Amino acid sequence: MTQHPLLEQLNDKQRAAVSAPERHMLVLAGAGSGKTRVLVHRIAWLLQEFHLSPYSVMAVTFTNKAAAEMRGRVEELVGSSTRAMWIGTFHGLAHRLLRAHYMDVDLPQNFQILDSDDQQRMLKRIMRSMNLDEKRWSPKQAQWFINAKKDEGLRAHHLDGHDFNERTYKEIYDAYQVACDRAGLVDFAELLLRAHELLRDNRIVREHYQRRFRHILVDEFQDTNAIQYAWVKLLSGGGGDHENYVTIVGDDDQSIYGWRGAKIENIHQFTRDYPSVETIRLEQNYRSTNTILSAANSVIANNNDRLGKELWTDGSHGEPIDLYAAYNELDEARYIASQIESWHEKGNALQDVALLYRSNAQSRVLEEALLHARIPYRIYGGLRFFDRQEVKDALAYLRLLANRNDDAALERVINTPTRGIGARTLEIIRDGARQRGTSLWDAAKQLASEKVLTGRAANAVLAFTDLIQQLEDETGEYSLGRQVDTVIKSSGLMAMYQAEKGEKAETRVENLKELVNACDNFDQLDNEQPEDMTPLNAFLAHAALESGEEQADEYQDAVQLMTLHSAKGLEFPLVFMCGVEEGLFPSQQSLDEAGRLAEERRLCYVGMTRAMQKLVITYAEQRRVYGQEKLHRASRFIAEIPPENLHHVRMQSRSRPADDFAGTQQSYGRFHSGASHEAFAESGYQLGQRVRHSKFGEGTVLNYEGSGPQSRIQVNFDDLGSKWLVVAYARLERC
DNA sequence: CGTTATGTACTTTTT
DNA sequence: GTACATAACG
Numbered sequence: 130m131t132q133h134p135l136l137e138q139l140n141d142k143q144r145a146a147v148s149a150p151e152r153h154m155l156v157l158a159g160a161g162s163g164k165t166r167v168l169v170h171r172i173a174w175l176l177q178e179f180h181l182s183p184y185s186v187m188a189v190t191f192t193n194k195a196a197a198e199m200r201g202r203v204e205e206l207v208g209s210s211t212r213a214m215w216i217g218t219f220h221g222l223a224h225r226l227l228r229a230h231y232m233d234v235d236l237p238q239n240f241q242i243l244d245s246d247d248q249q250r251m252l253k254r255i256m257r258s259m260n261l262d263e264k265r266w267s268p269k270q271a272q273w274f275i276n277a278k279k280d281e282g283l284r285a286h287h288l289d290g291h292d293f294n295e296r297t298y299k300e301i302y303d304a305y306q307v308a309c310d311r312a313g314l315v316d317f318a319e320l321l322l323r324a325h326e327l328l329r330d331n332r333i334v335r336e337h338y339q340r341r342f343r344h345i346l347v348d349e350f351q352d353t354n355a356i357q358y359a360w361v362k363l364l365s366g367g368g369g370d371h372e373n374y375v376t377i378v379g380d381d382d383q384s385i386y387g388w389r390g391a392k393i394e395n396i397h398q399f400t401r402d403y404p405s406v407e408t409i410r411l412e413q414n415y416r417s418t419n420t421i422l423s424a425a426n427s428v429i430a431n432n433n434d435r436l437g438k439e440l441w442t443d444g445s446h447g448e449p450i451d452l453y454a455a456y457n458e459l460d461e462a463r464y465i466a467s468q469i470e471s472w473h474e475k476g477n478a479l480q481d482v483a484l485l486y487r488s489n490a491q492s493r494v495l496e497e498a499l500l501h502a503r504i505p506y507r508i509y510g511g512l513r514f515f516d517r518q519e520v521k522d523a524l525a526y527l528r529l530l531a532n533r534n535d536d537a538a539l540e541r542v543i544n545t546p547t548r549g550i551g552a553r554t555l556e557i558i559r560d561g562a563r564q565r566g567t568s569l570w571d572a573a574k575q576l577a578s579e580k581v582l583t584g585r586a587a588n589a590v591l592a593f594t595d596l597i598q599q600l601e602d603e604t605g606e607y608s609l610g611r612q613v614d615t616v617i618k619s620s621g622l623m624a625m626y627q628a629e630k631g632e633k634a635e636t637r638v639e640n641l642k643e644l645v646n647a648c649d650n651f652d653q654l655d656n657e658q659p660e661d662m663t664p665l666n667a668f669l670a671h672a673a674l675e676s677g678e679e680q681a682d683e684y685q686d687a688v689q690l691m692t693l694h695s696a697k698g699l700e701f702p703l704v705f706m707c708g709v710e711e712g713l714f715p716s717q718q719s720l721d722e723a724g725r726l727a728e729e730r731r732l733c734y735v736g737m738t739r740a741m742q743k744l745v746i747t748y749a750e751q752r753r754v755y756g757q758e759k760l761h762r763a764s765r766f767i768a769e770i771p772p773e774n775l776h777h778v779r780m781q782s783r784s785r786p787a788d789d790f791a792g793t794q795q796s797y798g799r800f801h802s803g804a805s806h807e808a809f810a811e812s813g814y815q816l817g818q819r820v821r822h823s824k825f826g827e828g829t830v831l832n833y834e835g836s837g838p839q840s841r842i843q844v845n846f847d848d849l850g851s852k853w854l855v856v857a858y859a860r861l862e863r864c
Numbered sequence: 865c866g867t868t869a870t871g872t873a874c875t876t877t878t879t
Numbered sequence: 880g881t882a883c884a885t886a887a888c889g
Binding site for chain 1: 873875876877879
């Protein structure tokens with residue numbers, strides 16, 4: 130039987146999803162089951178077999194990376210341009226809608242996007258002007274509150290403000306929104322909310338898009354929040370007169386963003402709102418060994434309310450999962466480094482290795498060990514290019530050129546570099562703006578001309594407004610790159626960073642130059658923005674929405690370090706999951722709140738299923754957390770793995786002489802606190818050794834003190850925590 | 865206005 | 880333990 134080329138090399142389930150008739154579909158796709166592949170082939174199928182125009186397809190993802198990958202793979206498959214197709218992130222597509230219909234949503238044509246850093250600064254200013262007790266109300270909390278409400282589709286006036294807390298937040302929300310609207314600023318949540326309101330309230334616009342998008346496909350649906358779901362529902366005409374087809378792809382077991390508003394229930398809700406939906410489960414995994422999968426399966430089986438799904442593979446059994454119980458975080462890091470070394474010596478690539486941890490703080494110790502072992506590494510999740518201070522400074526100048534009312538941008542650069550406009554002057558301008566209900570820019574100009582501001586301050590302010598005006602006049606016709614270059618130089622920004630010394634300042638100067646490059650390369654044709662957008666506005670939107678991939682030396686073969694969260698969607702032949710301890714993973718906070726533990730378990734599931742060939746789990750009996758030594762027990766997740774899949778690695782370092790790790794002797798000395806290696810040798814016990822006590826049960830040796838019959842030993846018992854025992858009386862058994 | 869000292873908080877991350 | 884922010888100081 131000859132098969133359609135698009136269906137070749139797909140399994141039955143994948144084929145069913147790709148070649149299904151036009152209908153609503155729910156694809157429950159387990160980790161490593163070829164989810165993206167199905168999505169991409171499905172789109173190609175729609176275009177080729179159903180002769181759909183790319184114009185009538187919309188595909189939504191969460192990250193720019195996923196969107197870019199999807200577009201690339203679709204184009205590769207269908208061999209033609211997909212420009213007419215709307216592929217993008219929720220935020221990117223919402224932004225596109227708002228640009229096209231800015232008048233319908235009361236936004237200025239040149240509205241700008243506020244990233245979360247800008248948003249926080251903005252809130253800080255507003256809260257200050259409200260004279261709130263700064264001890265009690267933090268901009269961060271307010272930001273969290275406002276975004277959470279917006280994610281639920283709620284405006285300030287929707288809040289009833291029953292208790293004092295909420296009443297205050299409501300006022301902040303209100304004031305913040307007024308300020309944003311006046312300045313023509315839109316935060317991330319606002320993009321979604323406003324686009325939703327546009328579709329909801331404007332019948333003509335809604336029906337236009339409902340007619341247009343015959344198929345809507347949503348990736349990672351378990352991560353959608355309330356407003357995103359409402360959005361999809363509106364566009365699809367869900368339940369209405371004009372119904373389009375919706376395909377959602379997701380995995381309830383990989384929902385790890387509940388804490389930022391994602392609702393797994395949206396998957397359940399979908400089956401209720403679209404009763405004709407067909408559900409397809411992709412359970413065959415092409416990534417991991419059988420051992421890894423069955424371990425992951427039995428961990429996740431401890432969660433309730435699952436949609437039900439069990440991954441399987443016809444691949445090899447593979448090696449057992451190594452479990453290493455380190456006695457502290459330094460030992461853990463060193464063990465990992467040594468394992469990576471031997472992996473590398475066998476001829477394997479370092480970039481095939483990932484170190485996953487629960488929180489970013491854990492990376493430091495790991496880095497030190499890798500550095501010491503001279504293993505190159507790369508950390509994910511640092512500051513991205515467009516988020517850097519100097520780049521944001523330069524962008525703020527550009528934003529002011531595009532829109533004088535952009536208060537956030539003005540605040541940022543009015544005195545950067547310093548030009549004699551101090552806190553006092555700024556305060557006067559803010560007051561003036563508040564009284565007149567104008568932007569800071571207008572207030573500054575007026576106050577200076579009305580002589581409210583005195584000589585020196587007035588001069589400084591006028592010099593600034595003249596500078597911006599002159600920059601616009603001068604560079605208006607320039608190419609983007611040349612414009613940015615001129616702005617950076619004429620504003621004094623470049624000179625300011627050049628004058629600073631140190632490595633940091635040098636990279637800042639480099640980044641500013643890189644920004645000019647980025648502008649030169651920014652080809653507006655590559656970005657499907659509405660045509661009437663100026664190149665500058667298009668670039669600013671690009672900078673805000675795609676803060677820029679970390680441009681690291683991708684050529685160097687390096688180990689990858691990242692949090693479990695950022696590992697989602699990736700795969701590696703060798704994976705280390707570090708710090709798998711109660712209190713760390715699952716995190717302490719998650720134990721206090723209902724429902725959070727299940728999410729931690731899903732996070733564990735995500736981490737385990739990243740591994741293709743080999744998984745190594747490590748934990749430390751003792752760990753410094755915020756400068757304090759904490760005793761930890763192995764995570765409950767480890768106990769949920771079938772014992773036959775686990776291989777307990779024995780402490781190896783004790784049998785070697787102490788000078789084996791001469792370079793780190795110092796740091797280990799701190800831990801030993803008086804326990805010399807000789808004392809240990811004499812005692813017959815070793816650090817990290819497992820011992821059994823007749824009353825206290827099993828535990829791990831943590832420390833040792835003294836010698837002879839008076840010597841004492843510290844043991845961390847699994848059930849009781851750590852205790853000091855006199856060796857002579859304790860009658861410990863080695864096990 | 866810019867520098868230094870003290871205080872405080874601190875999972876997870878994208879847009 | 881450290882980064883980051885604000886406060887006090889020169």
